[in-house]
Amino acid sequence: MPVILTGNLVKQYGKIEALKGVSITVDKGEIYGLLGQNGAGKTTLIKILLGITKATHGEARLLEEPVGTTPVRKRVGYLPEDHRFPDYHTGSSLLDFYGSLLGMKRADRKRRIPEMLEMVGILGRKDYKIRTYSKGMKQRLGLAQAMMHDPEVIFLDEPTDGVDPVGRREIREIMQRLRSEGKTLFLNSHLLSEVELICDRVGILQKGQMIREGDVETLTQQHGLFVIGLAPGQKFPRDDVVEHGYSVDEVGEFWEVSLHACQSIDPVVDLLRARGLNLRHLVEKRQSLEDLFVQTVEEAEPGVDRIARKARPASKKRNPE
Amino acid sequence: MKLLAILRDSLKETLDVKLFYVMVGLSLIVVLLVGSITYKPVSVQERIEFVNKLQNLAIRQQLAAQPQTQSLDFHLDTEDFQKISDEPEPWLANYRFFYVVTLSIGKDAAKLSPEDRKLLDNMKDQFKKAITAEQLERNFHELFPEVKVSEVPSDNPEKIRYEVTTSKGTVARTRQEWFHEPRLFFGLVPVPVPLFSLNNIINFIGDQVIGSFGAAFTMLISTIMTASFIPNMLAKGTVDMLLVKPIHRVTLLIYRFLGGLLFMFFNTVVIMVGIWLGLGLQSGMWVTAFLLCIFVYTFQFTMFYAVSTLVAVLTRSAIVCILASFMTWGVLVLVGWTHWFFIEKGRPDKPVSTTGHWAYVSYDAVHNVLPRYKDLDWLTSKEIKRELHEPRLATRPDLNDPASVRAYEQRQKLMEAVYKSEQEKLDQEYGAYTWTSSLIASSFFIALMLGLACWRFATRDY
Secondary structure: OOOEEEEEEEEEEOOEEEEEEEEEEEOOOOEEEEEEOOOOOHHHHHHHHHOOOOOOEEEEEEOOEEOOOHHHHOOEEEEOOOOOOOOOOEHHHHHHHHHHHOOOOHHHHHHHHHHHHHHHOOHHHOOOEHHHOOHHHHHHHHHHHHHOOOOOEEEEEOOOOOOOHHHHHHHHHHHHHHHHOOOEEEEEOOOHHHHHHHOOEEEEEEOOEEEEEEEHHHHHEEEEEEEEEEOOOOOOOHHHHHHOOOEEEEEOOEEEEEOOOOOOOHHHHHHHHHOOOOEEEEEEEEOOHHHHHHHHHHHHOOOOOOHHHHHOOOHHHOOOO | OHHHHHHHHHHHHHHOOHHHHHHHHHHHHHHHHHHOOEEEEOOHHHHHHHHHHHHHHHHHHHHHHOHHHOOOEEEEEEEEEEEOOOOOOOOOOOEEEEEEEEEEOOOOHHHOOHHHHHHHHHHHHHHHHHOOHHHHHHHHOOOOOOEEEEEEOOOOOOEEEEEEEEOOOOOOOOHHHOEEEEEHHHHOEEOOOOOEEHHHHHHHHHHHHHHHHHHHHHHHHHHHHHOOHHHHHOOOOOHHHHHOOOOOHHHHHHHHHHHHHHHHHHHHHHHHHHHHHHHHHHHOOOOOHHHHHHHHHHHHHHHHHHHHHHHHHHHOOHHHHHHHHHHHHHHHHHHHHHHHHHHHOOHHHOOHHHHOOHHHHHHHHHHHHOOOHHHHHHHHHHHHHHHHOOOOOOOOOOOOOHHHHHHHHHHHHHHHHHHHHHHHHHHHHHOOOOHHHHHHHHHHHHHHHHHHHHHHHHHOOO
16 A cells, blocks of 8 residues: 555645645655645645645545544654744754654653754754754754654655755765665655655656656656767767768767667667777766756746746756766 | 643743843842831821821911911920830730920010910910810720820910820721831831831732732733744744644644743742732731732733734734734723723612613623623732731730630621621622623633634644
8 A cells, every 4th residue: 555645636725726636656665756846836735745734625645544633643754844943942852842742752752862863963962052053954953853753754845955965965865764764755855866866756746737757767768869989089970870860969078879760779889880989988868857857847838938947058968977 | 741842842932032031030029029028017106196297287288378377387296105004016005195286486485476475375275176175085086996185284385285095005906907117128218108007008019019010010021922932833834843743733722822821820920929928928917819819810811812822823923912912901901990980880879771771781791791801800809808808816815814805805896897897898899790700701702712713723724
């Protein structure tokens, strides 16, 4: 049974439809990334799953129970995007307070608090008031409180927001560790490179609709586009390859060869060998998640002006990875 | 455990606000100030001389107002004041003294002109006719139940002398009924007020100063301080983290509400217990009705805090909560006062055309529906006064002495009669207000406000 399940979820705020029939499924042990532009409905979806907001129509189940029930909430952790901790608390007293609300016993809280703070790297500041914490430290504390009661599902809304690169890496490692422990993570982030690195599956939400969903590996694969690199000083026989019916683009020191229907890359490799050229690089090109996201969003809304994006260099001009 | 966690959280929030320490400091100052007031019983001579001073002032003003008496000087004095019984308490002892009336023109008696002499003799005759020994005796009965006054010859032609002898102590039967002089800072600074009985002084400090100004100040600060508790909890980014915890929304709101009430309760406990101890230790009067104020003030605060909670759920703004609380406070005080003044005061004497008028009936109904802030104030004052007037005896009778027992019983009867009469006065003034109706109407209002707040909080999307 899936850990998170929604079916045709609709949420209306007056005349505005924030979610238009969203259906997702997340299995146990998965890290699911929810992508979308600002206002796409990501936070609304998370809030419905957590029982903070009620759906207008549709089904939402968490851990095989209806969302928002007290037993379910005991098994869920959450780090909201724009969290605001009461700054009269210290890091330690805040975890103690939340632990008490979660129904944790005093002994358990006493044991877990230093463990959690150490895991997120702020144990040394446990007795300092939160108002003295930097944004990154507050983010780490937020992660600690989400994991405090060892929940089965953790919802993280922009968990690396305001965190430095080293911290981001540490948070990534924590997420991987949680996955290895069998926890399910529901991640909402604008840092698509982070999502690409950590998530098993992603869904792209656009104006309240799930426009694309699948595992990262499959979604980012680009069939029929190969990147070729030759030994230094050797010239790529572009005209000959084009004569064979392929499209060729020069991208820096590399050449991108596009295959048309029923074509294979093998004739190109044979041609290069026949010319005595030394092949140094040959990979099937993958799309970055960011490219996929932009492309998907733009396809979903053809004809919409996006000045900022059009001014940006096209994905083809990027160096291949 | 969750309740304790939320109460602890409220306490942390309170301790984080600087205004709290200002309030604690001011409360301590008030408690210390009240505790530093000493109450010295005045002697009977001091009491009579105090009255003489007032009378001298009044008569001199009268004389100065008439052209023919402007040159006259007048004053009342006591001479040769003696205690003639063994009772240590001044109010129980008997005295003999001379009450001396001096009328002069401010010149040496030998140098008086015949006109001056004539004016003086004329005034003395007028005084003697107006104030006879019997009249003075009746005047002294205000202080002495048994007193004998007789005119005695005087060596000085400007003086009229009366010998006054008391035989059954004073009208005060206990210490609290006797006149005392309050002094601040453990007797260092006299309070410039007229001499009042200890009862009246304690009532003034406890009921008027602390009950009115103190309670208003405490409520003002508590309202400001606790107004942010619920809006802070409902702030974006904070409420999300609480709503995902396994605790019902209504429970969360009610616990937070209790946190605010506890703040007021503890604050009032500190102030009222401190004042009760201070007054009790210094005056020997342990008025337990002062402790009733703790619960009454907290209950009154609950009315505003329930409104504040509803407004917090609707607006999430501490400023709007404070304004709404103060507005409620103002409306309730206004309705309470005006209802007492226009409706309740002298209700039995009002004609049916007035009491049956639609405006009269409507205003009465408005008062009945709204929480009874002022009624509770008056009921508390009534309880304090009731306790202060309760019959108390300073000395126990010697059971082997029948005369002493008889005297004790007589005093007891007299005190009970005074007590009954005081109660009748209180009932006449505030008899229409009862604890039951006031508490029920107020509780209903609180429940309504809280119910609406809980319903909105439970159904709202965050």
